[in-house]
Amino acid sequence: MSIVRANGLSVHMEQLVPSEAGSGAASGPTAVLIHGLAGDNLASWYLSLAHPLAAAGFRVIMYDLRGHGNSERPPEGYTLDDFVDDLAALLAVLDVTGPVHLLGNSFGGTVAFSYAARHPERVAAIVAVESSPPTAAWFERVARRLDAAAEHLPHDHVLARISAERGERASRRARVAREVLAATSLARDLPASRLPAEERIAAIRCPMLWLYGGCSAVVDLAPEVRRLLPDARIVTVPGQRHSILIDQPATVRDIVLSWLRRDGGVHPGPGEAAAARDGRDQPPSPAASH
Amino acid sequence: MSVDQARILAEVAEMLHAIRDDAGVDGEITMATRFQDDLEMESIDVISLAGRLQVRYGNAVNFAQFVAGLDLDSVRELRVGQLVEYIATALAGTEAGDGSADAGLGRAGLPA
Numbered sequence: 001m002s003i004v005r006a007n008g009l010s011v012h013m014e015q016l017v018p019s020e021a022g023s024g025a026a027s028g029p030t031a032v033l034i035h036g037l038a039g040d041n042l043a044s045w046y047l048s049l050a051h052p053l054a055a056a057g058f059r060v061i062m063y064d065l066r067g068h069g070n071s072e073r074p075p076e077g078y079t080l081d082d083f084v085d086d087l088a089a090l091l092a093v094l095d096v097t098g099p100v101h102l103l104g105n106s107f108g109g110t111v112a113f114s115y116a117a118r119h120p121e122r123v124a125a126i127v128a129v130e131s132s133p134p135t136a137a138w139f140e141r142v143a144r145r146l147d148a149a150a151e152h153l154p155h156d157h158v159l160a161r162i163s164a165e166r167g168e169r170a171s172r173r174a175r176v177a178r179e180v181l182a183a184t185s186l187a188r189d190l191p192a193s194r195l196p197a198e199e200r201i202a203a204i205r206c207p208m209l210w211l212y213g214g215c216s217a218v219v220d221l222a223p224e225v226r227r228l229l230p231d232a233r234i235v236t237v238p239g240q241r242h243s244i245l246i247d248q249p250a251t252v253r254d255i256v257l258s259w260l261r262r263d264g265g266v267h268p269g270p271g272e273a274a275a276a277r278d279g280r281d282q283p284p285s286p287a288a289s290h
Numbered sequence: 291m292s293v294d295q296a297r298i299l300a301e302v303a304e305m306l307h308a309i310r311d312d313a314g315v316d317g318e319i320t321m322a323t324r325f326q327d328d329l330e331m332e333s334i335d336v337i338s339l340a341g342r343l344q345v346r347y348g349n350a351v352n353f354a355q356f357v358a359g360l361d362l363d364s365v366r367e368l369r370v371g372q373l374v375e376y377i378a379t380a381l382a383g384t385e386a387g388d389g390s391a392d393a394g395l396g397r398a399g400l401p402a
Binding site: 002012013014015016017041042043044046047050051054064069070168169172176246249 | 334335341342355357361362
């Protein structure tokens with residue numbers, strides 16, 4: 001476990017050097033992978049995109065958000081600005097100065113986008129899975145979800161039902177979410193976040209990929225993303241839910257890597273020969289782009 | 291178990307005690323110790339070994355490659371011995387100068 005101090009907190013981070021390590025690891029692009037709220041932590045990224053991105057030549061940085069995983073859990077301080085401050089502080093501690101590729105799962109994508117709104121010159125590209133820019137509509141939805149979770153998850157029969165209907169993995173994540181919500185002001189703080197004006201959201205010009213599951217409620221936000229960010233690439237994978245990153249890591253990996261090569265300014269690294277045959281020009285999985 | 295594996299097991303056991311803060315660690319950690327059932331580790335705790343392994347063994351041991359293909363469930367089902375064998379093979383490969391750190395998950399007996 002690597003613990004660094006950033007923004008006054010102990011932050012758990014893990015780092016992968018590019019596969020051709022030893023030969024100028026510092027010169028390649030850097031990808032920062034940001035997980036989602038409550039039940040999530042950096043393991044979702046570590047077990048899905050981390051290794052493929054390192055094989056593609058990236059220095060890969062993952063961290064546990066405040067209150068999550070093995071990072072420090074302060075009782076308060078969970079507005080959007082707090083999360084963005086943490087990211088900026090972490091990158092400063094790690095001496096990451098060049099433009100970074102930011103990948104975010106769910107609320108992690110919102111943190112990525114909000115960082116780009118604050119520091120557009122420091123972001124090379126954004127990949128957001130099941131996510132949205134920091135719009136009022138998205139924060140209302142997140143607030144409702146957090147409220148419902150804070151209300152229902154403390155009841156053991158709710159966890160038992162989640163286990164029966166959605167399996168042990170979903171139940172374990174729900175148990176973690178219950179702990180986070182009980183120990184922090186997250187559910188209160190996040191809805192009170194200061195959000196950037198729409199003009200600042202629409203002004204972000206870096207290449208962007210927004211990836212959704214066709215059966216997730218979050219895909220409802222895709223039209224708003226298209227309205228605000230007409231140049232963004234939006235891909236919907238039929239039949240998938242909000243947990244697409246951990247449910248279908250290979251599908252997400254193929255879509256993300258082929259997009260990074262085509263639109264994200266990344267060229268295949270030498271360690272990536274095997275991945276290249278997956279087809280560089282189109283996502284190999286049945287995904288609808290719009 | 292070879293001398294190398296015994297040494298690596300002792301080092302990994304020390305890391306596990308540090309990560310678990312001795313909570314949930316009853317008795318000696320052996321090759322047969324399971325992360326989930328014996329050490330009560332979550333997937334994030336298993337992943338947390340990565341940084342410590344990197345500090346101890348450098349880039350010769352590619353933990354991300356070791357867990358590539360596993361998911362949040364199967365990574366917790368690993369045994370300590372599987373990790374120790376992977377590290378031993380990776381270090382032996384480095385010393386032999388063939389540069390290959392791929393220990394072969396099949397030999398380590400990973401769950402499919």
